[in-house]
């Protein structure tokens with residue numbers, strides 16, 4: 001359906017490349033996750049791939065800045081790598097990631113994932129989904145951003161956006177929406193990366209719980225804006 005592509009182009013023209021997935025870099029204020037345009041195209045090394053996967057776990061049920069502080073704490077202590085986390089006491093890991101919330105559970109997930117990652121698993125979606133603590137959104141973040149696999153990430157922002165645009169039901173399931181989007185877009189990994197990041201950006205700037213439609217790049221093609229007279 002043309003409108004899935006049209007919405008992407010509108011968002012991209014408005015916001016430009018988003019530099020996902022943010023990678024840890026030294027900065028004047030210490031270690032920070034940086035959004036750089038080349039992040040989505042560069043060839044990742046093993047460490048960067050693991051860092052993205054760890055970030056995908058840490059951002060479960062919390063916002064990115066909380067996950068970022070947890071990642072920075074692990075990196076600062078030199079343990080943001082699979083070989084350290086795979087053998088560390090869960091309690092010690094938990095102490096570094098308190099900012100991310102659910103830290104005991106996430107410490108357990110990080111340790112289990114580090115052991116899994118040490119075996120150099122192939123980027124097989126079923127295999128990743130069979131690991132404890134990894135749901136579809138986390139796995140798809142990992143596969144798309146760390147392993148360059150052509151999967152479209154769905155999250156609450158994605159459901160909200162496409163249901164407001166009139167392209168899906170508000171109660172659509174993860175896989176229903178994923179299949180629908182992927183069947184209407186060209187298979188383009190770079191576009192999938194940008195599109196998800198752009199949806200998050202627009203959800204922060206305009207398509208919030210209470211939408212701010214005025215000035216939204218999708219205002220004139222949005223069913224919600226038309227029905228509520230917010231255009």
Ligand code: SF4
Pocket residue numbers: 161164165206207208211212213214216217218219220222223224225
């Ligand atoms: S026009 Fe309003 S409801 Fe539609 S996508 Fe933009 S902010 Fe969301």
